[in-house]
Amino acid sequence: MQYTRFGRTGLQVPRLTLGTMTFGGQVDEPTAIAIMDAAFEGGIAMFDTADMYPPSGYPERQGATDEIIGRWLAASPGRRDDVLVATKCFFPTGRRRWESGNSRHNVIRSLDESLRRLGTDHVDLFQVHSWDPGTPIDETLQVMDDVVRQGKVRYVGCSNVLAYQLARATGRAEVLGTVRFESVQPRYNLLFREFEREMFPLCAEEQLAVIPYNPLAGGFLSGKHRPESDASGTRFESGDQGARYRERYWHERAFAAVEQITALAAEAGVSTATLALQWVLANPVITSPIVGASRPEQLADALAAERTPLDRELKARLDELTHEYRFGDAPR
Numbered sequence: 088m089q090y091t092r093f094g095r096t097g098l099q100v101p102r103l104t105l106g107t108m109t110f111g112g113q114v115d116e117p118t119a120i121a122i123m124d125a126a127f128e129g130g131i132a133m134f135d136t137a138d139m140y141p142p143s144g145y146p147e148r149q150g151a152t153d154e155i156i157g158r159w160l161a162a163s164p165g166r167r168d169d170v171l172v173a174t175k176c177f178f179p180t181g182r183r184r185w186e187s188g189n190s191r192h193n194v195i196r197s198l199d200e201s202l203r204r205l206g207t208d209h210v211d212l213f214q215v216h217s218w219d220p221g222t223p224i225d226e227t228l229q230v231m232d233d234v235v236r237q238g239k240v241r242y243v244g245c246s247n248v249l250a251y252q253l254a255r256a257t258g259r260a261e262v263l264g265t266v267r268f269e270s271v272q273p274r275y276n277l278l279f280r281e282f283e284r285e286m287f288p289l290c291a292e293e294q295l296a297v298i299p300y301n302p303l304a305g306g307f308l309s310g311k312h313r314p315e316s317d318a319s320g321t322r323f324e325s326g327d328q329g330a331r332y333r334e335r336y337w338h339e340r341a342f343a344a345v346e347q348i349t350a351l352a353a354e355a356g357v358s359t360a361t362l363a364l365q366w367v368l369a370n371p372v373i374t375s376p377i378v379g380a381s382r383p384e385q386l387a388d389a390l391a392a393e394r395t396p397l398d399r400e401l402k403a404r405l406d407e408l409t410h411e412y413r414f415g416d417a418p419r
C-alpha cells in the first residue's frame with residue numbers, strides 16, 4: 088500500500104480508506120469483521136464511519152456501525168494504534184431538535200458518543216457531514232478547535248460542502264486563528280464529476296486533502312447491474328437507500344457509459360471496478376478514495392487499482408467518455 092500526505096498536514100495516510108457505512112445495516116457483524124480483516128491485511132489502515140451509520144438504521148440501529156468497529160478494534164491489543172479512524176457529525180442522531188447539526192452542543196455530544204461506541208479516546212479525523220446553514224461557521228470552527236486542543240480529535244474535515252462554503256470556512260479559520268478543515272469528503276466517480284470544476288482547484292491551491300466517497304457509484308461502476316434487474320442483495324435493492332441510488336445512477340445513459348467503460352477495462356485486462364478506481368486515484372488532487380464493500384472479496388478490485396496506476400492515454404479516453412458528468416446537479 089502506498090502512502091501519501093494528508094493535505095498540507097504532516098500525517099501520512101494510505102491511498103485507500105475503508106468505508107464502513109454498510110456495517111450493521113446491509114452487512115451483518117461477522118461479514119463486517121471479515122471485511123475489516125481483509126482491508127487491514129491489504130494495507131487499508133484508515134476507516135471512515137459516522138455517528139448516524141448505518142444510514143438505513145434511524146433511529147433503532149444508529150450507532151451500530153461504530154459499535155462493530157469498536158469490537159474489531161478491541162479484539163486484539165494495540166490494534167487501535169494500527170488504524171486511523173475518521174468519523175462525522177451533522178445528521179440527526181436523536182429526536183430532540185438540538186441532536187443534529189454542527190452547533191457547539193451537537194459537535195461535543197456527537198463526538199463523545201462516538202468515542203464511547205468506538206472504545207477509543209480520540210479520532211484521527213472528525214468531519215462535519217454536511218454544511219449546516221443553521222449554525223454560524225465560526226461557532227463550528229471554534230468548537231472544532233476546542234476538541235482538537237482537548238486531544239479528542241487530531242484533524243478536522245468536512246463533507247458535502249460547496250466550494251464557496253469551504254473557501255469561506257478556510258478564510259474564517261485563518262481570521263479566527265482556529266484549526267481549519269484540512270480535508271473534504273465529496274462524492275466523486277466517473278459518473279459524478281462536478282467537483283472538478285470549482286472544488287478541486289480550491290483543494291489544490293489550499294493543499295486540502297480529498298477523500299472522496301462513492302468512487303464506484305455504490306457498485307454501479309462494477310458493471311454488474313442491468314437495467315431490467317431488481318438488484319436484490321445490493322445497494323440498489325428497493326427501499327429508501329435503493330431509491331436514492333437508483334435516482335443517482337440507474338439511467339439509460341449511465342448504463343451506456345458503463346458498457347463503454349467495461350469495454351475499455353477488458354482491453355486493459357482489468358475489471359470494470361478496478362478501472363473505475365484507477366481513474367479516481369489518477370487525479371492528482373485525490374488523497375485516498377473511500378471504498379465500500381458488502382463482502383471481503385470485493386476489496387480485491389480496489390487493491391488491484393491501488394497497485395497499478397492508470398495509463399495516461401486510457402485516463403484521457405475515460406475523461407472524454409464521461410465528460411458530460413462534469414456538469415451535474417448540486418450534491419444531494
Ligand SMILES: NC(=O)c1ccc[n+]([C@@H]2O[C@H](COP(=O)([O-])OP(=O)(O)OC[C@H]3O[C@@H](n4cnc5c(N)ncnc54)[C@H](OP(=O)(O)O)[C@@H]3O)[C@@H](O)[C@H]2O)c1
Nearest residue numbers: 106107108300301302303304305306309321322379381385
Ligand atoms: N459523506 C457522505 O455523505 C458519504 C456518503 C456515502 C458514503 N460515504 C462513505 O464512503 C464509503 C464508501 O461509499 P460507497 O460504499 O458508496 O462506495 P463505493 O465504493 O462506490 O460502493 C461500494 C459498494 O459497491 C459494491 N462493490 C464494491 N466493490 C465491488 C466489486 N468489486 N464488485 C461489485 N460490486 C462491488 C458493494 O455494494 P453491493 O455489494 O451492495 O453491490 C459496495 O458496498 C461509505 O462506507 C462511507 O464511509 C460518505
